[in-house]
Amino acid sequence: MSWKEAAEPVLSRMPVVERPAGHVPFRRKLTWTAGILIVYFFLTNINPFGLAVGQGSDFFGQFRSVLAGSSGSLLQVGIGPIVTASIVLQLLGGANLLGLDTENDPRDQVLYQGLQKLLVIIIAALTAAPMVFTGSFLPADDAVASALGIGTFGVQLLIFAQIFVGGILILFMDEIVSKWGVGSGVGLFIIASVSQQIVGGFFSFSALGASGFFANWYGVIVGSVPASMSPFTAEGLQNLLFDPGNILALFTTVFIFGIVVYAESVRVEIPLSHARVKGARGRFPVKLIYASVLPMILVRALQANIQFLGQILSSQWAGMPAFLGEYSAQGQPISGLFYYLNPIQSRSQWMWFLGEIPASVEPWMIAVRLGVDLTFMIVGGAIFAIFWVETTGMGPEATAKQIQNSGMQIPGFRRNPQVVEKVMERYIPQVTVIGGALVGFLAVMANLLGTIGGVSGTGLLLAVSITYKLYEEIAEEQLMEMHPMMRQMFGNE
Amino acid sequence: MDVPYDLNSYIRVLKLASTPSTDEFLQVSKIAGAGILLIGFIGFLMFAIMSLLPGVGA
Numbered sequence: 001m002s003w004k005e006a007a008e009p010v011l012s013r014m015p016v017v018e019r020p021a022g023h024v025p026f027r028r029k030l031t032w033t034a035g036i037l038i039v040y041f042f043l044t045n046i047n048p049f050g051l052a053v054g055q056g057s058d059f060f061g062q063f064r065s066v067l068a069g070s071s072g073s074l075l076q077v078g079i080g081p082i083v084t085a086s087i088v089l090q091l092l093g094g095a096n097l098l099g100l101d102t103e104n105d106p107r108d109q110v111l112y113q114g115l116q117k118l119l120v121i122i123i124a125a126l127t128a129a130p131m132v133f134t135g136s137f138l139p140a141d142d143a144v145a146s147a148l149g150i151g152t153f154g155v156q157l158l159i160f161a162q163i164f165v166g167g168i169l170i171l172f173m174d175e176i177v178s179k180w181g182v183g184s185g186v187g188l189f190i191i192a193s194v195s196q197q198i199v200g201g202f203f204s205f206s207a208l209g210a211s212g213f214f215a216n217w218y219g220v221i222v223g224s225v226p227a228s229m230s231p232f233t234a235e236g237l238q239n240l241l242f243d244p245g246n247i248l249a250l251f252t253t254v255f256i257f258g259i260v261v262y263a264e265s266v267r268v269e270i271p272l273s274h275a276r277v278k279g280a281r282g283r284f285p286v287k288l289i290y291a292s293v294l295p296m297i298l299v300r301a302l303q304a305n306i307q308f309l310g311q312i313l314s315s316q317w318a319g320m321p322a323f324l325g326e327y328s329a330q331g332q333p334i335s336g337l338f339y340y341l342n343p344i345q346s347r348s349q350w351m352w353f354l355g356e357i358p359a360s361v362e363p364w365m366i367a368v369r370l371g372v373d374l375t376f377m378i379v380g381g382a383i384f385a386i387f388w389v390e391t392t393g394m395g396p397e398a399t400a401k402q403i404q405n406s407g408m409q410i411p412g413f414r415r416n417p418q419v420v421e422k423v424m425e426r427y428i429p430q431v432t433v434i435g436g437a438l439v440g441f442l443a444v445m446a447n448l449l450g451t452i453g454g455v456s457g458t459g460l461l462l463a464v465s466i467t468y469k470l471y472e473e474i475a476e477e478q479l480m481e482m483h484p485m486m487r488q489m490f491g492n493e
Numbered sequence: 494m495d496v497p498y499d500l501n502s503y504i505r506v507l508k509l510a511s512t513p514s515t516d517e518f519l520q521v522s523k524i525a526g527a528g529i530l531l532i533g534f535i536g537f538l539m540f541a542i543m544s545l546l547p548g549v550g551a
Contacts, residue, residue, distance in 0.1 A: 037532065037535065038535070038539070041535065041536045041539040041540070042539065042543075044536075044540075045539060045540055045543040045544070046543075191528070191529065191532055192532055192536055193536075194529075195528075195529040195530070195532040195533030195536060196532075196533050196536030196537055196540065197533075198529065198533055199529075199530065199533030199534055199536065199537040200533075200536075200537050200540065203537060204537075207545065208540070208541060208544055208545075209544070257522070257525070257526070258522070260525075261518060261521045261522045261525060262512075262513060262518060264521060264525075265512070265513035265517055265518065265521055266510050266511070266512055266513065267510065267511060268506060268509045268510050268511070269511060288510060386494065386496060389494065390494055395494045396494060425494075425495070426502070426506075427506055427509075428494070429494055429495065429496050429497055430497065430502055430503050430505075430506040431506060432494075433496060433503070434503060434506070434507065463529055464525045464529070465525075467524075467525045467528035467529055467532075468521055468524060468525045468528070470528065471524045471525070471528060
């Protein structure tokens with residue numbers, strides 16, 4: 001109990017976004033959400049002052065589509081700190097090391113939220129610092145340094161401050177969306193970043209830096225892109241399937257989309273009837289992807305953090321032993337422990353016959369790496385899904401209470417929360433574990449194929465699922481707005 | 494929440510699962526696709542405008 005008393009003065013005084021006092025009208029919720037979305041896009045397009053633009057490399061690399069944000073912008077760190085803080089707390093809470101009763105004790109809830117915020121701020125600083133001060137991820141502009149007369153270190157400090165503030169901004173934007181808007185901010189930022197990349201991958205043109213799918217095909221048809229597209233020669237087939245034709249990426253984008261939509265709608269339905277209104281029947285759907293896909297972000301972020309550690313080690317420690325990791329000139333691990341722990345992010349990282357992987361990498365090394373990735377994602381997906389269901393009130397006990405409050409009951413059982421909970425316990429844990437493992441498996445498979453716009457398959461999977469969930473929440477909000485009685489039906493006390 | 498270690502209970506739950514009908518599948522695809530395109534276009538437009546304007550963005 002001791003750390004609680006010691007930390008309470010700090011944790012309970014963390015700045016918070018005020019909770020709405022009453023019911024927020026649906027239109028206003030949508031306005032808040034759209035407003036934050038615009039601010040998010042705006043910030044991703046602003047470069048920090050003093051940065052040598054276009055010379056750095058992305059510290060997050062291929063993890064970018066899962067962690068949102070944009071490289072070389074104010075939102076460099078993206079949702080990384082929020083997600084990492086959440087991992088730490090979920091692991092501590094899941095192992096019951098915090099000693100906080102977040103379900104029943106309001107004081108402990110305040111402490112938990114304060115602790116989470118403090119952690120995010122610390123991690124934002126810890127992530128921003130190595131990006132700015134080590135290596136070449138965010139190089140300082142020498143011209144700015146000499147013009148201001150503060151030296152390179154001074155400019156680096158400036159960049160660090162701006163990126164750190166960007167991380168804090170994301171934290172509060174997330175809080176605004178969760179309290180005043182629809183859905184969660186973290187989810188919104190992931191959809192935003194992934195959809196922008198996909199749309200860019202289709203419609204971008206050369207004036208914006210890279211040619212998209214349509215611009216490429218236009219060029220091929222007009223003849224300004226000299227590429228043979230004949231499916232009958234080896235070279236033509238390669239052009240057609242990969243760059244610049246990208247038919248394979250188009251196919252896999254649609255394919256992953258279809259699989260996720262299908263998996264999203266698989267569910268176990270528990271029949272319900274109303275306790276007093278005869279003939280009023282309903283079903284309580286337990287979705288197969290029950291815990292949604294947010295736990296997947298946690299697993300991917302865990303992998304990302306391991307890779308950052310490797311990046312920092314290799315740039316700072318000249319005598320790093322080879323079994324830990326060897327890095328290519330582009331900062332990618334090519335052998336050693338960090339190579340095997342690095343998830344496969346795109347088809348160019350495993351299709352050895354394309355000749356795009358470093359010569360020292362053998363096919364068996366790719367197989368080991370894939371095996372590690374699969375194990376990590378399937379086991380990790382299941383474990384984090386369980387933690388997630390427990391901490392977000394979707395477990396058997398909470399669900400039973402919700403059904404009870406809505407006045408429904410399971411036909412053939414007594415109308416009693418304990419009884420409903422017993423029934424739920426026969427379904428929810430199994431569905432959670434299967435769903436978590438399945439999403440992990442899908443995420444690895446999706447990454448192997450690659451998509452339009454260079455989004456990782458996991459990113460696309462997250463975007464599809466979160467977008468649909470957001471739609472469901474909007475629809476539910478609108479329903480309640482039109483029929484206030486529904487609010488009681490949904491069990492909101 | 495107790496996680497069961499009995500494999501049969503997982504198979505039982507999987508057998509109870511219902512799969513979407515074609516209509517439902519198409520509806521979910523339309524909604525998710527439209528949402529991604531809508532948000533993506535907002536982002537893409539803002540990116541295009543801010544990178545083509547002189548003095549802003551990369």
